Each structure stands twice: as C-alpha cells, then as structure tokens.
Amino acid sequence: MQIEKITRQGYSATLSKEVLWDIYKSMKMQRLLEDRLLKMYKGGQLSGAVYPGIGQEACMAGIGAGMDSKDIFGGTHRDLGVQIKKGVTLKEIALNFFGKNDGPSKGRDGNSHFGVVDKGTLMVVSPLPDSAPVAVGWALASQQSGSGVVAVANCGEGATATGTWHESVNMAAVLNLPVVFTVQNNQFAYSSPNDTEFGTPNVADRAAGYGIPAKIIDGNDIYEVIDAIHDSCENARNGNGPSLIELVTFRHYGHAGHDPAEYVNDEVREFWMKRDPIARFEDALAQEGLFTTEQFVSLSEDLEAEIKETLDWAKNQDDPDPKNEELDMFAERKTPKIENSENNKETMNFIEAITNGLDELMDNDENVFMMGEDIGVFEGAFKATKGLFNKYGPFRVIDTSISEGGFTGAAVGAALAGKKPIVELQFYDFVYPALDQITTEAAKYNWKAGKPVPMVVRGPTGAGTRSGPFHSISPESLLAHHPGIKVVAPSNPYDAKGLLVAAVNDPNPVMYLEHKKLYRKPDLKMEVPLGLYEVEIGKGKIVKEGSDITIVTWSGMVSVAEQAADELSKDGVSVEIVDIRTIVPLDEEIILNSVEKTSNLCILQEDVPFSSIASEISSLVAEKGFWNLDNPIIKVTPPNTHIPFAPVLEDAFIPSVEKVVKAIKELQ
C-alpha cells in the first residue's frame, strides 16, 4: 500500500530524537493498549465499554506534544492518547478500566471516563463536550492570575452541535481567554456522518461566527498536529485569545467495542488506511534515518508485554469496598470557621447584607471573583453587586454573555484551578441550562476525580413580585435531588451574610438561594455585623419556641410562619418555628427534636409540593419520629402548578398566613 508521506517543518523540526521517540512510543502504546482492550472486551473479559481511538493516534499524541506540560486538557472518552502523552500511566488506565479501588475514579466510573487533574487532564464525563466550559474556566483563572496556563478543549465534530460547545467558544472569544478548541473530525458522530451534524462544509468554518481564527489540518500527520497545537497554544499564552483547530482524521473502529461500523463504506476506509498515522510516522522516522524497522518491532514487543503484564496485575487489585459507597460525596472543609467579635454592626436589609458579604469576601481573598449577566457596570438586575465593579474591576466582577451553562461550567474550571468563583444567576429560573454543568461536573468532581469544587451559585428565587412563571421559582427540591451539591436558603439579613461567607469558604458547590421578596422587605432590616462571620451550613435555627405544633420552613416562608404563629397564639395554640436555613445537608436533629417536643408537624414551603423538600421532611419524620407524632403531618404548599402572573392567581398560589392558620386549626 502506498503511504502518503509527512515531513517536519515548523516547531516539530526543532524536536530532538528522544522527544520524537517518546511521541512515537505514546502513539504505539495507545494503539496496542486499545487493541488489547478491544479484544478483552469482545472476549468477555472486560465490563463496560471500550471506545477505541485507533486511527486517531496522531491527533492525540500531537495535542499532548504540542501543549506545554503545565497546560490543561479537557477531552472526551476517545482521548486516551492525550492522557498517555500527558503522563497518565498504564497502571492508572488499567485500574480504571477494571473499576478498581486505586484507579483514578476509584471504581466510580469505568473505562476511559476519568481524568487525572494533577497531570493536567480534566475529568472525562459522558455528556459531551461538558469539559469544554470547565476548560474555559481554567483559562479564566489563568488569565486572572497570569499563570500562563493554556487550556485545550477537545471534542469530536459531533459535540460541536451542542449549546455547551457554542457557549464555551463564545465565552472564550468574548473574554479573550487562553483556550485552544480542538475538534477531531473523525467523520462519524457515533454512526452519523458530518452532513447530519452541521451545515457548514467544515467545522472550522464556524470560527468566523465567534470572531476567532481557525485552521483545518491533517489529523493523521503527527508533525502538522504538533505544529498547529504548539502555535495556537503559544498564541493564546501570549494573550492573543482562543482559536479553533479542526483535525481531520478517521476512526478505524466503530464508536465503541460493540459497534462494527458497517455504516463506513470500503472506499472511505481504504482512503484513510493509506494515511494511517503510525505507518506515516514510522515511514518518516525511517526516512530521516532516526530509527529502524527493527526498533519499531522491538518496541511493539516490549509494549505488548508491558500491557499484558499491567492488565494482569490490575485485574487482581482490590475492588472498591461497597461500605465506602457514601464517601467523598462532599469534600471535607480544612479551613477553620471564620468568626469575629460581631461588635461592629450596621442596620441592613437582606440585599445589603449580601452585597456587604460579597464585598468583604472579595476584599479578604483575591481568589474570590464573580461572574454573571449584567453584574458589572449595571451592578446586577437587583443591584446585589452595587459598587463592586468600581472597586474590583472587570477581571473580578465579570459581565458574561447569556450563557448560564457556559459560565457555571467555567466556575467549575476556575474552582479547580484554585479560585473561589461566585456565579450570579439573574433569576434562579435560569438554572435549568446550568444544571448539566452543576450536576455532571460540579457535583461529581470530588466523588469521581477527588478534586473539590469550591463554588457558589447565587441568585433570586421565589414568587410574589408579579413576575410570572419564569422569574419566580423556588428551586430547592430541584437542586437538592442531586447528590454532591449543598443548598442554602437564608431568611434574614444576618443569616444571609453568614451563610454566604460559609458558602464561599466551603470546599463544595453551594447553591445559595435568595428570596427576592426579602431583598428590600422593610420590616426585615436588622443589625448585621461588619467583618466576616459565618452561619454554619447544615444547622437550622428555632426562631420561635412553642409547645403545640412545629412549623418547619425556610427562606421567604419564615415570616409567613411567624405571622401564623401570632394568629394561632390568640387561640391558645403555641407554635414552634424551625427555620432550617440549609436544605442540603438537612439538619434532621433540630426537626426531630422539635417534633418530639410538640408531637405535631406542619411543613410550610413555597416550592410546589410533589417530590419536594416538604415530602422529604415528612418522610424523615414518618421514618425517624413516628412514635412522637400525635396527628398526621401537614404540608402547606402551593398547588402543583406553574407560578401564575395575575395578582389574584399569584396571591392564591403562595401559601398565605390564613392557609397556615386554617390547616393547623383543622388539626386540633
């Protein structure tokens, strides 16, 4: 077979013989390893899946070789070659494939779904290209700190059709971030050819839409790949912003081990087999007189032996212990709780307490920064960032494009890079596009990759401002259902600041819910200490003691509970009010203790009832407090509908004092 020749011209021409051998070795390692894994998979010796990147070795080794060792890579399941080139060991890969305890994901994810952040590879997840916004966030942190790190965000051509990719490229372009977007166009998105995925002739054509430079290169020419990646990375490192490289290549096998790829016709296959990246590299190395065929054969034999030996070794390593199943859901906080004498106080309303907290947090720690829509010059839709842009500037109070998924994912990357990002959602209703990043990336990082993600997603929640169905949700149950994230919902200015400080200093993703009706509620003004202090996450508070019935509530409903308690006291009913303050982790003890005291429970929430926090608390008390109950548990909630606009409808939707009083009176 005639092999198309390649030659060294740019940066690759400067590489030493040893460096070239190392690159060749990593390509060979990838091919032999994946070939072996594929055989084991087909022979029933391997669970899960294998996603062979055989045929794309030059893309992967070239990306790895073109990057600086400190640069970060966010890729996909078909990027083992990059991981190998970035220094991830054969042992680490083998352990992950067998789901072993000592593997990079501790058996929590299998096969190529892992990253080793300390070696510069981000966690691989299945929704693609979800690591792209994370890579963008790392680049943002690099830009802020001047570390010179470039992020390479890689995916296949199929994943470029997603909003996530679009938001990532757009954000990087707008903020001029040091990111190189690489797209390995291997002709098929699973089974779908290019013309079913995008309307431009090439992926690279899209770069014009973002105002960034792009290149189309032969992804099977190792030298061209190394040169293009190197040049783009250096460009980005020098402050010239992001670029896009389309690496045209071909996947020798199907999407995964089970896929025979019968959708590829023989002509296409033949075209590409002539351009096999390893054969071309060997040919070029031999032509230059650097290495001989005997050396290639001998390396293959050595690698095959090493692979066999390592896989046999990995197979016999310890499985994870199911009793540790619940470990690592949250990272443990290692810094001490922040306390001050709280002597110096100022009267503030709810939003002033938040603004004051944000200001002091940013003043205290330069790693704290904010991202969100209209939060800079305009100071936010609700003015929560009042004065902050002027004080801290555009690199720490960042106005973002309308890309909730993009900037929330960027917060994950920035957090991994050592920052403490605070994301503002203009309305918490817009958390939906961000949920993928919150649950796929933020919530799973510590569990699956052992890396804490200290970030806060804050924003206004709740109804009552005539804002209709898309500016009014109470998202607590929506969020709390996902393991791995904390959820807090303060009800007064003191707790608002204290919980914000605790949230920013927590090593985990914390969803911070601000009921917008509380922002400027005149009777909620109170003295708030100046200087940083914390209200502990996971601890509720008894806001009113009583003996006849417990109302468990939080956020905007606490004041409703207080008014209902006043009404009921006229009839001699003594109400105890528990403000849980934190939804996750829930303070079970304070609830159970109060029910033990009163024997009656009413749960009051503004969120809709089905499958909600009220249901969860009801279930908790039925399971752990059953023998203390004197009446059925009651839930006072809105109907299970969307939030309506018309004032009469909205007023009827939100639980009122009258509804609480009536529900409790019916019990007695």
Add this chain to the structure above:
Amino acid sequence: MSEIVTMPQLGETVTEGTILRWLVQVGDEVKEDDPILEISTDKVDTEVPSPFSGKVTSLMVEEGETVEVGASLLELDGDSSSPAVVEKVKEKGSSEENNINEPVKEIIEEVKVENTDLSPAVKNNNLKLSPVVRKIVSENNLDLEQIPGTGSGGRITRKDVEAYMASGNSTKKQPNDTLSQKDVKQTESPKATTGEISRLRRRIAENMVMSKQTSAHVMTSVEVDYENVEILRSKHKKSFKEENGFSLTYLPFISLATIYALREHPVVNSSFDLDKDTHTIHSHINLGVAVDLNQEGLLVGTLREADSFSLKGLARKISDTSVKLREGSYELDDVSGSTFTISNNGSFNSFLTSPIINQPNVAILSTESVKKRPVVIEAQDGTDSIAIRHTGLLSLTWDHRVFDGSVALLFLNSIKEKLENSDWSQELT
C-alpha cells in the same frame, strides 16, 4: 365614596419606595392623572399620577417615609366623574373581603360540626390512637378508658394523656405542703355537698357492720386455670348469645362448680347462731349472687334451689335475676333466704377481694378477674414449658367460728378442680 391611592410597584424588583414630596394638600381637588406626589425607589425617582378624581381627604404617610409596595398613601373623596374606575375598585374591594372572610367562615362551620360530634364519639372505643399516645400509654401502662379525649371526634391526644397523668400524680404523690397552685385549683373544683343517706345505703351499712361484728372473717384464696372453661366458652360464645340474647360469662361455670363443691362440703352451706346455740346444715342450695345496682347500691339476688339447675339454666337465672334487681322489679323471695353467696368482683377487674359474709351465711366466694398469664406447664415426661393461660383467683371469706382453714381450702380446691377438669361440653349443646 372614598378611594385609596397605594404605593405603586415600578418594576418587578421594587418592593418599597420613599415619599419624596407631596404635590397636593388635604382639601385639594385632583383630577385623574394629575401628579400627586414624588416617590423614589431603587430603580427610579418619579411623579405618581392620581388614579382617581376627587378631593384629598387625608395624606397617610409623611415626606421622607419609606413604605412597602401596596401601602396606603392618600385618601380621596371620589366624585362621580369617573364612575368606571370607582366601580372597578368597588368590585376589587368586595372580592378581597370575600377572600379574607371565606376561610374563617369555613373554620367556624367545621368546628361546630366537630363539637356536635364530640359527645357520642368520646364513648366510641374504636377511636384511632396516634403513635405518641400509643407510646406513652404503653410505657406507663395506662387505662385508655379512663382518659377523656378532647381531640377531633373525641380522639385522645398527647395533651389529654399528659393531663390525665398529671392529675393522677398530683393526688398520689404530692405532699400537702408542696401543693402547687394548679393542684389546689383542681381539688377546689368539685363542691362539697351534704345530703340524706338512702334507705338502701343505710341497710347495706348496717348489715356490713353487723356481719363484721358477728363472724370471725378469714380470707383464703386459690389460683384457678380457666383454660378448660375458656375453650368451651369461646367455642359457644357466639351461638349462645344468638340463642339466649345474653353473653356466656365465667359466672355460671363458677356457680355450677361451687354448687358441686357445696354438696361435698355441706358445712359451708350452713347457718350458725351462737346465741341460740344452733348450727343448721341446709338441705337445698339457695345461691346468693351479689348484684351491683350501677354503683348505687348492692343487693344479693337468690337463686332458690340452685342445685336443680343445669349450666344453661344457671346462666339464664343469673342473667334474669340481675336484670330484675337492677330494674327494681323484684320480690322479697328474690333477695332473701340465700345459703351461700358469690360476689362477682372479677367483672370489675379485681385481682383479689376480701368480701364481707352475707349473714346468716358462713362463707362468701369472690370471683376475681380472669386474665391471660404465663404459666409453667409440666409435661408428662417432667419437662417444663411456659404457656399463656387464662387464670384468675378465687377467694373465700369464711367464718372461723364455724369451721377451720382445712375445710375452707378443701372446699376452694374442690371448686378449682371442677373448673379445671370438668367436661361441660354436653351442657352447652
């Protein structure tokens, strides 16, 4: 018709506003859309146009004051030049009124319904008990029937149980000098009354004292395993009730066993008169059965020649007699001439009773409550096991002047033996 101008919401994020300056004074006539005041909110400083026409009758906030959206600002005495607006506002006002009043009305109605339900429901023994009530009742071994329920439908609530326990403890345990105010209040509530003693009570009183002064009372008791009786009773309980209209209790069985035992020990079925120097052994057994007149007195009904009755006959006779006595439709013969008496204290859940002899009898048997208790059973091969059996005490107060302990125990054990071993199945078919 007066109209109220309220703080407008100028933007969805605004919840309050500050009154910068009034542009009208009390007494001014204003037209719809005339500027009436300037306000300042987080978003904007603006003039507020009047939504109505009319004469200003009151300014309800001061300049500089900050109030919530919706707060009343100004009162206008409206004219008829803008009737459409006025009507709309009126409608709105009345619908709000309904909104506020409706739930209250409902609650009152529901409470009323519950109150009328209350008294019959209290007597209903099938009321549901909440988990906490079940827990406290079982931990403290309380009798639910003694606890008045004040909850919905007469249900017993935790408070009811706690109130009940508190009242019990205060009478038992509190020494006089540490009585709390609460305890004093409770003892004050029933008023002291003085009245005449009824004729029946007087007769009972005299008889009781006379008996105590006459006989040398000794009480002896034995434990009886009623499993034999219980098996038979539960087997026939339903059909017996259907057939006879009254329940088959333990009493007829005990009475029959007693009659057999009296035949074996005739000295127990006798009268003894020390003054006249006579001791009469009776030929017939006239069995006296003490009947409680719903806590208003006690009479002994006499089953004449009881030794001639079958089990069923005895059951019917006992039932008829107690009905007669309780209804007051008895004659002298029904309450005199007994030769031996049974007092059925078990029906009031006694453990052990020491009854006073019904003169001129020489002994009285008290039947005690039958309950399931653990009993050690020895099998024929000598191995022990614990079984749950229906057991209860039988106690006999007897006159030591007439006979001695051995007779009393032989008599009692004879009753016991018959209850435990007799085959009465034929009597009930």
